[in-house]
Amino acid sequence: MTVHSSGEQIEAVLAGLRAEEQHEQDAAQQAVLHHESGVLEEARGDDDAAAQEYLAACNTEPAFREPLEALVRIYQRKRDDSHLPRLLEALVDVATTPAESARALWELAVFRQRVEEELGQARGCLEAAVETDPSHAASWLEYELLAARDRDVDARMRALEARQNLTTNPIWQGLLLIELAELCAEAGDVGRASELLDTVVALEGQARFRSRLALEAIAIKAEDNELLAHALEGQAELIAQGIDDREAADRAGVPLAMCTAAHAADTWLRAGEVRRRSGDPWGAVAALTGAAERLDDNALIARLRIAAADAAGDEAAALDLAREQLERGVGGSAGAALWLRLGRAAEASEDEATAQEAYGQALELDPDNIVALTLRTDLLAQGEDPEALAAALEAQADQAGSEPARARAWITVAYVTAVRAGLVDGGKKALARATELGIDPIVACRLARTFASLCEDD
CATH class of the missing domain: 1.25.40.10 (Tetratricopeptide repeat domain)
Incomplete structure (x- = not known):
């Protein structure tokens, strides 16, 4: 009426x-x-x-x-x-239809959780909701949040699987699959994680490049050189496509700042080194060829010297050559790539302080270097300094290409600042920034309540 x-x-x-x-x-x-x-x-x-x-x-x-x-x-x-x-x-x-039943159960679950704080009853309602209507996205989302709070990895994976099947947005589907793959890897199923991430790269969406970065991280943790080379080669191919077609880079989610010959060459070189270490010389040759094709003339000799040292298996010589080039004043993105190499070497030898210093030097030469920002952030995430991690994420937040991407990055800043670092005011400011960039204020309020409850749990 x-x-x-x-x-x-x-x-x-x-x-x-x-x-x-x-x-x-x-x-x-x-x-x-x-x-x-x-x-x-x-x-x-x-x-x-x-x-x-x-x-x-x-x-x-x-x-x-x-x-x-x-x-x-x-x-x-x-x-x-x-x-x-x-x-x-x-x-x-x-309720007379599955949709009505699922919606009513979801509303009851929200009340049980947020007002009565009966998490077990809330979860029971949500399980009944998704069983009644498997297409009820809100119930799956709430179920995932409860599972995350309970640290129930299997339930989270089930929810993510359902949510990615329900969405028709390839970007959102890709991001959900990436999160699912990371959980699979944490559970020890690296093969399943690799399959999911390869599904993402086959989709049409801006999660494609992110899937290669996620695969690289999983491969490093699993010490799987074949998988690592596959991830790096995928990154290099997408970067190379972005150099030739900036619109293609945007469609694949490759940061425009990375669409340079130096970035493509460095990624190919890393892939070649991994192939060489894993006993695949022809794969190494192919990767080095890709690197050489993308290098500018002014950096060709120095980089190929490093590549030759790598091919000979003399990592110490390659690192010395990188230091030599830096001492000669190589700057910009090329110098940043050399510092990244030194940082990775330090990280491999578990010298985190030197690695952090190297990544910082890379960012001084190339402040928009997403790889350096990501590596430094990942290193901080493994450490015991949440305030430094929050600062690094904040520096990285506005590097994302689109406003929605920046908004999501600021949500991450808000979580780390408020929950991990315990800086509630800083978390509020980060959520406010996310709202300015387009996050629904209602969603922001829900996130704020979630972060507040997590702070209380901690």
Whole structure:
């Protein structure tokens, strides 16, 4: 029932409805009349009178769903939690379709979790919701959040699998698959993780390049050289495509700052070294050839000297050559790439301080170097200095290509700042920045409550 009337008109209609109620004998029709009266009372701002009419409709016809929903709406608006559990349970009972059942169970789960703090009951409601309607995305999302809070990896993986199947957005699907792959890798199923990430790179979306970075991290942790070379070659190919076609770079999610010959060559060289170490000389040759094709003339000799040292298996000589080039004043992105090489070597020898210094030098030469930012951030994430990690993520946040990407990055900053570093005010500022970049304020409020609860848990 839609109301667009003056106060006098509403009063007249209400009088007519109440007169009709007194003479109506059919219970279902009486319930409809009470419901329409409730709609009019609510429209003119009298929530108490509206609640009485809606309640009368429910008592007359218990299976009538609309007045139940209206009562829930009114009590939620009044923040009266005493009546909501019974009403939400009634909504579950009167649902006639899977979609209605799932939605009612989801609303009940949210109430159980956030008001009553009954996490077990909330999870039970969500499990019933997704079993009733597997396409109810909100229930899967809430289920995943609860599973994450319970540190239930299997449940999180189940939720992510369902969510990626439900979305039609290739970017969002790719990001969900990346998160699922990372969980698979943590659970020891590297093969499954690799398959999922290869699925992402085959999609049309900006998660493609991120999938290669994720695969690299998984391969390094698993000490799988074949997988690492595969990841690096995938990165190099996407960077090379981006050099030739900037629109292609944007479509694949390659930062434009990385679409340079130096970045492509460095990635090919790393892939070649991995191939060489794993006993695949021809693969190494192919990778080095790709590097040579992408190097600028002014850097060709120096980089090929390093490549030759690598091919000979003399890593110490290659690092000495990199230091030599830096001492000669090589700057810009080429110098940053050399510092990155030194940083990776230090990280491999578990010299984290030297690695951090090298990544910092790389960023001084190339402040927009996403690889250096990422490596430094990853190193900080493994350490015990959450404030430094928060600062690094903040420096990285505005490097993302689009406003939605920057907004998501600021959400990560908010989480690390508030939850891990315990800097609540800083977390609030980061969430405010995410809101400025387009995050729905309602979503921001939900995230703030989630972060607050996590802070309390810690």
